[in-house]
Amino acid sequence: MMDLFEDDGPEGNAGGPGQDNAHAYTVSELSGAVKRVIEGEFGLVRVRGEVGRVSRPSSGHLYFDLKDDRAVLAAIAWKGQAARMAVRPEEGMEVIATGRMTTFPGQSKYQLIVENVEPAGAGALMAMLEKRRQQLQAEGLFDPARKRPIPFLPEVIGVVTSPSGAVIRDILHRLRDRFPRKVLIWPVAVQGQACAPEVARAIAGFNALTPGGSLPRPDLLIVARGGGSLEDLWGFNEEIVVRAAAGSAIPLISAVGHETDTTLIDFAADLRAPTPTAAAELAVPVRADLMAQMADWQARMGRCMTVQGDRRRQRLGDLARLLGRPEALTAAPRQRLDLTGGRLEPALRGLAADRRARFERLAGRAGPQALAGFLAAERRHLTLWGERLVPALARALAEARRAGQRDRERLDLLAGRLAAALPAALNRRRDRLEGLDRVLRGVGYTATLARGYAVVRAGGQPVTDRAAAAAAPLLEVEFRDGRLTVRPDSQPAPQPRRPARDDRGGGGQGSLF
Incomplete structure (x- = not known):
């Protein structure tokens, strides 16, 4: 290996009397020399490791990390190489990557240019995570029978998250839009070594609050964090956090990561939300919808009371006529x-006359x-x-x-x-009317129409197949908000074309929003 700083003599040592005579490299010269050394020494290498964070930008390139228990190596597969790979690296997989080492002077980092990836078994972190999950599941911490129902409208909501991230702002914004509630925030670290103990202490601290005290005890807890790699979310896989969530007397919603991220706290929580924003939506109903529903119920109750009162009044009148x-x-x-009084006076007069x-x-x-x-x-x-x-x-x-x-x-x-x-x-x-109304809403088809379905009728009878619909002169289509009369078209509708498969390697999950 070449020496980047060749010494011309005793005075060429750094800090010596001849320091001014040492050659001064430019940043580009030094970066180029390092690049030549690394590429010369590691022309073609095979590296075994666990796949960490995986990124697939719209350019088609594939960026991921190879790691073990002591180091992390950045890896990149260019668009053409990624498209030809038989095995796509996924987070948690243990693979053997073949490629060449190089440097990226723009960030002073070295990386592996990957040409091929072969599977090498499950990753160490994923294996440890699965072993821990099975152990905790055997203890009954994930048993659905022990999960508590989420309160319909909690008065106080406790949030365990970082106070400086976008997560708490999203939760507060969504709560304010749906149904404003009192929120208590317990600030914690959401990644790193301090994450697990702080989250466990926060859950235990909320449960230790006295109901009705100066600081109100929450009716619902939300443990939230944004998305990240397996390493970023590892604090929520620790046993201390899982046991704290399972032992919480307050119902708990887990909102860690995005919808595709799964941590052990999700299994122990009473309810899992795909995102922190979704956790806020699950925590409270929409106030405007509740007010509209209450107004509708009140109007229906008034109509029912009026009808019942009229019927009872008529029945009472009928019974009164019988009395x-x-x-x-x-x-x-x-x-x-x-009659007796009228006959008395003549009788008295007759008697008096006779006498x-x-x-x-x-x-x-x-x-x-x-x-x-x-x-x-x-x-x-x-x-x-x-x-x-x-x-x-x-x-x-x-x-x-x-x-x-x-x-x-x-x-x-x-x-x-x-x-x-x-x-x-x-x-x-x-009570009987309300029960019949609930049964009607449960078995009726109007709720199905509200979800986007429609009922097709011909001559007043439902049509369930295409042949019957084509034979009818007119069709009546019932939607959620009304009915529409249409004439069936004799020509078959053109079939939609399937989008061409993207073989460039730029596929994968898009934005959740």
Whole structure:
């Protein structure tokens, strides 16, 4: 190997008296010399290692890392080489890469230009991760039965994340748009050696808060971090973090990485969100939708109460007609009293006339004493009849009044029973109506129409195949918001062309957004 700093003599040593005579290299000269040395010594090499971060930009080149437990080597496969590779390197794979070493002077780094990649088994990190996952799963930490339901509308939400990243801003923004809630942030490191212990302490710290204290205890926890490589997310695979998430008494949502990233905390959490923004959407409902739904329910309840009230009022009126009117109950006794009272006066007058005639006949035969005795006897007789007639009339009137009072009390009792039974009957009918409404929403097809489907009918009957649709003169298509009448086309529609497969190696997952 050539010496980049050849010494011309004792005075050519750095720091010696002849330092001014040493050759001064330019940056480009020195970088070129290093490049020639590395490329000369490592013309063609085979490197075995675990694939780390993989990047596939739109240029078609393939960038990835080869690593072991002590070092990381940057690797690159140019567009043409990447397109010819039989095995595409994926994160976590252990591969044998064949290529040549070179340098990149623009960043003062050395890298491997890869020509071919061969699989060499599972990577060490992935093997260790799988072993840890199986161990924790055997302990029951990932059991679905121990997962708690997420509260529908939490009052306080605790977020465990970095306070300086874009993750917390996305969560707060989405919560503010959907349903503003009180948020407590526990700042932690989201990668590196301090990540795992800080995240575990944050989860335990939120659980240690006293409900109703000066610092409110969260009703829901969100552990969030943006995307990254396996090494960046490794802190969330540590056993201390997984056990803290599994032992949390507060329901916990895991939102670590992007949708394709999977960590062990996702298995222990009560709910996994594909992204931090999705975690905020899962945490709270949309306030405007809830208000609209409540307004609709209130309107429907008012209509149901009105209909039920009208039906009960009509039923009560029908029952009241069967009871009869109080006036009708006392009409007969009143009529008998009037009849008896009308007959009493003529009877008295007739009796008086008869007695008077009899008196006149006897007047000539009776002396004053006999007349006085007779008058006294007749007066006693009339008094006796009067005393008997008045109590009889009083008893008849009292009996009529008692009959009317009993009928009125019976009517009041029936009305009270109806008034007491009406609310319970209304509640039972309301519960049955709500149950029927839930069943209707569950089995009805209108919810399916809202998801983008349509119902095709011909002559009022559903059409389920293409032949029947082509034979019909007119078709009626029902969408979510209405129906449309169309005429079937006899010519078959052109089939959409499949997009050409990109063989340049620039495929892969695009942006999640």
